[in-house]
Amino acid sequence: MKKILLLCMVILLLCWGISFAAKTVAADKTDTSAKVEKTTLNGESKDDRNIQNRPEMPELPAAVSRAVIKNDQAAEELQKKQNIQLEEAKLEEQAKADRLRDDQAPTNEIPHIETFVPLHDPNPPVTLDLILSQSFDADTLLPTDWIISPLTYRWRFGNGSASGGPGAGNVHSTPNAAFFHVFSYPSGQIDSLISPSMDLSAHSGSYVLRFWNWEPIYSGYDDSATVWLYENGNMTWLYHIPYASAWTINEIPFSSSSNDARIYFIGYSDYGYKDPYIDDITVRDAGDVITGRCCYGDPAFPSCTDVSHDDCIGLGGSWDESKNCQDNQCPSTLGNDCNTPVIANLVSGQVYTDQNTTCGKLNDYSNTCLGSYDGGEDIIYKVTVPTDGCYKFTLDPQGSTYTGIALDAACPLDPTTCVASHTSSSAITHGFRVELSAGVEYWLMIDTWPSPACIPSYVLTIEECPPPLPGQDCNNPIVVSLPTELPYSVDGTTCGLIDDYNNTCLGAYDYGEDIIYRIDVTETGDYNFELDPHTYTYTGIALDAACPLDPTTCIASNTQYAATPHGFTNIHLEVGSYYLMIDNDTSPYCIPDFTLNITECSAPPANDNCANAQIIGNVIDLEFSTRCATFDGA
Known part of the structure; x- marks a missing residue:
């Protein structure tokens, strides 16, 4: 019985030992699972975990839970250490690779930071440039490296003043443009204006040719200009330059990779009237x-x-x-016509000034008091004045010739008679003085006698008349009393006195600025009048009994194109007042310096009348002058 009881105790102890060992192993397995799970969670994102497929974890006692938390913290620290070690390992590997490259590089190579450079750049950088630019403004000669061929009837260069052109100064950019002078060339002539060679292989490959042109169409004739591309001996047609009555821009895209490219402008004459003009040529990369x-x-x-x-x-x-x-x-567009005039409302005491152009305004009015000087493009002003009085209008055409200025109380201006007008064939400042009334609308027109067809730039000045200068007009003459002041000699000038009178017996010699003298004769006598213009040409002197002087017949007049003294002698004057005018043609516009001499005739010559006729027997030393001879009747 004792043996059986002892055996039972041994078996019980053995079972208890096995049970304790199993619990210990289970605890160890639970601890290991926690470590593995934590390590895995630190390496994955939450979304990557398959929570449903994970085995169900048994509920752990509190002591075990504390162990798991402790192990979690340890695992996290371990993970941090592992990450640091991983980064250090990568850096070491990179350092080894760098050292290997340095060992293999030439000893004189400068160390550098490696960057990624593709073997082929799909979008290489493109140089966008202005490749060609020519405005023909240096002079009237062929620009450097340009070619004209065959030169028989060649392309020319000028400011637009040649026959068949747009008019002096009316090129796209002053001073000059290129033109094919079909106006003077026979039919069937061809000539090329050729640009310098361009290397287009180093650019984008796509280009734009730009230039401006002018050539109004002339019905019935086929004058033309075309544009061609030359590439290493090959010619390609690009463009037919269109007719254009105003300067027009042309843009022609083209492609080329030639290292020897040129632009050809080829002119063809067909007995035309208007020349093809081109100006401001450029070739650029298309993306520029x-x-x-x-x-x-x-x-x-x-x-x-x-x-x-x-x-x-x-x-x-x-x-x-x-x-x-x-x-x-x-x-x-102000000033284009009577409906859209430039408004010039004058203010008392102030000068009105306007710099403008008639180019582009069109020729709206060609039947006015300006006559031939209203055939170009015109500009219209509407003028009002603050008070009744004298006003001075001056036009500075700034280099343009054949300009006209006119004022009237209606628009269009009257075909025959205006309130005031003035024209000049020379490129000089000119104008008029006129009495105007407040409350009246006046219309001012500026125009040309083509060519030029227009005025590229001018300055208009309107102001109240300054106090009159001596001799300025018929109302303010320089007074000379005869014979009291004889001999009379005075230096003078007409400059600054305005061309008040240009329809007198002096004809073309009254177009300049003029000076007026009033000759008061207190004793009947015979007088000599002499004008010495010093160094100035085309001068005139005239005497009449009225002012302004008669348009056709005066008491006496004389003109001289040379810079020599001239005048008239032995002029018989009764007691009364007479008017003497000194003037000149428009070149120059005034006489800067002159001397007027007035003398009384001395005793008449011995053969002054028939009773004292000299007998011609000896032909030596005869009196051949009529100076101071008396007037004996018709």
């Missing part, structure tokens, strides 16, 4: 964004901005690559 003046908005008061061509088109404007807003403000 350029800016120019853009005029848009109200044509009477246009807005101006410097933008690209496409941006200007988006604004609904007109674009000009060769101009900018700072140097060339947009032209206004």
Whole structure:
């Protein structure tokens, strides 16, 4: 019995030992699972875990839970250490690779930081440039490296004044443009204006040729100009330059990779009347964004901005690559006609000044008191004055010839007689003085006698008349009393006295500025009048009993184209007042310095009448002058 009881105790102890060992192993397995799970969770994102497929974990006692938390913290610290070790290992590997490259590099190579460079750049950088630019403004000769061929009837260069051109100064950009002179060439002539060679292989491959042209159409004839591209011996047609009555921009895109490219402008004559003109030529890369003046908005008061061509088109404007807003403000349509005049409301004590152009205004009025001088493009002003009185109008055409200025109380101006008008064939400042009334609208027109067809730039000045100068007009003459002041000799000038009278017996010699003398004769006598113009040519002197002097017949007159003294002698004058006018042709516009001499005739010659006729027996030392001889009747 004792043996059986002892055996039972041994078996019980053995079972208890096995049970304790199993619990210990289970605890160890639970601890290991916790470590593995923690390590895995630290290496995965929450979204990557498949929680549903994971075996269900039994609920652990509190002591075990504390062990798991402790092990979790240990695992986290371990993970941090592992991450640090991993980064250090990567850095070491990189350092080894760098050392290997340095060991293999030449000893004189400068160390550098490695960057990724593809073997082939799919979008290599493109140089966008202005490749060619020519405005023909240096002089009237062929520009450097340009070619004309075959030169028989060649392209020329000028300011537009040649017959068949747009008029002096009316090129796109002054002073000159290129033109094919079909006006003077026989039919069937061809000539080429050829640009310098361009290397287009180093650029984008796509280009834009731009230039401006002028050539009004002449019905029935086929004068033309075309544009061609030359590439290493091959010619490709690009463009037919269109007819244009105003300067017009042309844009021709083309492609080329030639290292020897040229642009050919080929002119063809067909007995035409208007020459093809070109100006301001450029060749640029197609992607090269350029800016120019853009005029848009109200044509009477246009807005101006410097933008690209496409941006200007988006604004609904007109674009000009060769101009900018700072140097060339947009032209206004004001002044185009009687409906849109430039308003000139004068203010007392102030001078009105306007710098403008007639170019682009069109020839709206060609039957006015300006006669031949209203055949060009014209501009209209509406003028009002603050008070009744004398007003002075002056036009400075700034280099243009054959200009006219006229004032009337209606628009269009009267075909025959205006309130005032003046014309000049020379490029000089000219105008008129006129009495005007407040409350009346006056209309002023400025025009030309083509050519030129227009005035590229002028300055108009309107002001109250300054106090009159002595001799300025018939109301303010220089008074000379005869014979009291004899001999009379005085130096003078007509400059600054205005051309008040240009329809007198002096004819063409009364177009300059004039000076008026009133000759008061207190004793009947015979007088000599002499004008010494010193070094000045084309001068005239005339005497009449009225002022202004008669348009056809005066008491006496004399003109002289040479710079020599001239006049008239032995002029018999009764007691009364007479008017003497000194003037000149328009070149020069005035006489800067002259001397007027008036003398009384001395005793008549011995053979003054028939009773004292000289017998011609001895032909030596005879009196052959009529100076101071008396007037014996018809």
